[in-house]
Amino acid sequence: MQTPATFSPAQLSAADHPLAITPQELATNATDYLLWGTAVGTAAIVQAVAPELEGLSFRVAVAGAGLAAFGFHFYRGLRQELRSGQGEAVRLLRLATWVLLAVLPALVPRLGWATVLPLLLFAMGTRTFVAGGILQRRTLIFGGAAAWVFATMALRLPAPADQMLLLAAGAAAALLLPGAVLRAATRA
Template sequence: MSTATTFAAQASSAASQPLAATPQELATNATDYLLWGTAVGTAAIVQAAVPALQGLPFSVAIAGAGLTAFAFHFYRGWKQSARSVQGEAVRLLRLATWVLLAVLPALVPRLGWATVLPLMLFALGTRTFVAGGILQLRTLIFGGAAAWMLGALAFRFPASTDQMILLAAGAAAALLVPGAVLRAASRR
């Protein structure tokens, strides 16, 4: 009887604890951060260097990164046997960010780059900040806060070239650095 009581107490204790993110989920998140950081950062740099392209780099980067990410995550999810509560929360957050990043460049003709670029920084910062809270990684929290500060700063610079440079810096702070941290965490 003592063994059954001990087992029941351990089972209820384990049931109340959420399953931590698996190394495979961390690796998937790392790939996602690195993919989107490269796409957004490169698009921002190309747009800053050649402003006559009028948003074409963002259309290509968002479409390319979105299709690549969808195919990668579909394949990775198909093979993944164990899922954690944290991993699922970050996956849904990732999906919401993809939708937002796809919609924001379409709003440029109506709102202009001066409004859309800071909104992109706020979206990237929020995604990274919340994921950092879910995964309990301070680097992601600080990366998200850095993107918020760069987004607030972007409102002060009306020139789209200046904002593109801030967006590239925000992509590095909110996506590339956290992606590298997640990659390292998945290998531990």
């Protein structure tokens, strides 16, 4: 009877270890968090102040942030020589979140803000929480959890303006603060 061979970490070559996230990938993630946090937070505040816009601020913010992010990431991708496993995982998570942020506001006429806003907060929180686990950054994990708390609170509030303010607070906790922390990490 044969037993399977076991390998110690010392026997593994450098090619077997995944590449840690590069400073350029970290800077790209920081810019992405700051861009989306600003767009979603501003759209939420504008919608809370001017509810007669009926989601126009979200459509404009998501379209503008989406185009800016696409152009920025396309440009960065062309110039990036090295890609890490962590960076690729976070990139795919970022793409999935972009799709959710683009689709959810379009569902408002059918589902209403009372349903869509908690879903937006949950999507932002999940993205930040998972990215925090991948990148091993506690600030991102706590920011994602804070967005989940805001999503739960948004389910309890009947007024759309109150929900919009929770969305703005969630954008600050789940996107702007983690973006600022990642930006500071790239400069350290």
